[in-house]
Amino acid sequence: MGHLTGFIDIQRENPAEQHPLERINHWQEYQKPLTEEAIKLQASRCMDCGTPFCQIGSIIQSNTSGCPLYNLIPEWNELAYQGKWFEAYQRLAKTNNFPEFTSRACPAPCEGSCTAGLPGQPVAIKNIEKAIIDRAFQEGWVKVKHPVKKTSKRVAIIGSGPAGLTAADDLNQHGHRVTVYEKDDRFGGLLMYGIPNMKIDKKYVERRIELLSKEGIVFKGNMNIGVDISLKDLKKEYDAVLICTGADKPRELPIDGRQLKGIYPAMEYLKESTKHYLNKQYSPSISAKGKKVIVIGGGDTGADCVATAIRQGCKSVIQFGKHGKLPMTRSEANPWPENPQIFTLDYAYEEAQSKFGMDPRQYFIQTKAFIGDEDGNVKSLETTSLRDDQSESRYWDADLVLIAIGFEGVESSLFPAIEKKQNKISANDVDFKTNHDGIYAAGDARRGQSLIVWAMQEGKKAAKEINDYLSKLQ
Incomplete structure (x- = not known):
């Protein structure tokens, strides 16, 4: 335990951030790393609990609590506090294939279940993790790791998102010959095209893909x-196939006027934006420049649309949510160690x-119809309000509408021979097998829309099952 009363004596410190009016002029990551001494102090706040709820990885009240990768958080916190950075990296890498992704793209349910969060503020786990992995790359500790042995077995993985990459990494280290197929022009799945560059710089995704390629994938x-x-035909060529296509079929909003021009799924918009960012010669089919933008859907994807629209120079942006404003502190119905459902900016x-002088979120909004011009x-x-005392219609000007209400699952036409249930590929979370021998499914394609850490957990578990299957083949 780093500091016996650290969680009481030392205040939580978050990284400094570039001012909003400055960072909206670029697409780079905007958080400034904490100093080494500050990271050590933050790590010393860890209580080294007898039962570390930060790593339980459970679903409580439909929300994730703790880390589904079962990261050894108290252990690498202690090592970081002691300044043993290499050993901290070794502990982190035991459970997490790609900490540079999770420390940027994961919403950190580990912090929501941190015991230190009961009397005060949780340990800054995500920032410590980021400091460890960034230090590891900086020092050259993350090296090309070739498999100790090679087998003759061949595995095809469909999809290069977090689940597919994790499974590919583990199966490659088992010695199998792994090929990853991706429908897009770049690899990484939602890490590449679904999350804006200011949240995870694409150079980190490309760096890891290059590393995995050098390792033989x-x-x-x-x-x-x-x-x-x-x-x-793919199955004829490979001994096993793992489907990790994600759940990229957007949930639709089938209301009057949906056929009008200027209405798009949020992920299509974010993908076009990132494609243009990465290749200035690419002309995006959707842009918010000079437009009045409305985002329908109150989640993280909707927030990413807001940030992207601002950087593109929108005239205004508003985000609709069906639910009310969250409370400032946990309600009695949301006790620890559940992930806290509280208001954040x-x-x-x-x-x-900063740009428009108001929080763009509007609450209790139900969209009734889209209205078009000639x-x-x-x-x-x-729209109408979902409040009982407000039922009259309200009208909002917009010339770009982005629908960010989640995903239904995989496309129904995808892999017609593979059984599906409620738009998810039918495979349990024990052996990950589909109804066809040697074909498996993991990640969002199997479980539905979820967090990066669940996708990575499923990739690891599916890889183990596939390795066991291959070891029994002649």
């Missing part, structure tokens, strides 16, 4: 399995408030 882009090559909302473009939205 083959990556094939622009390959849409089911279109360019059938799943049946996310990075996108700070930026909107040329078939959306020009306004009709």
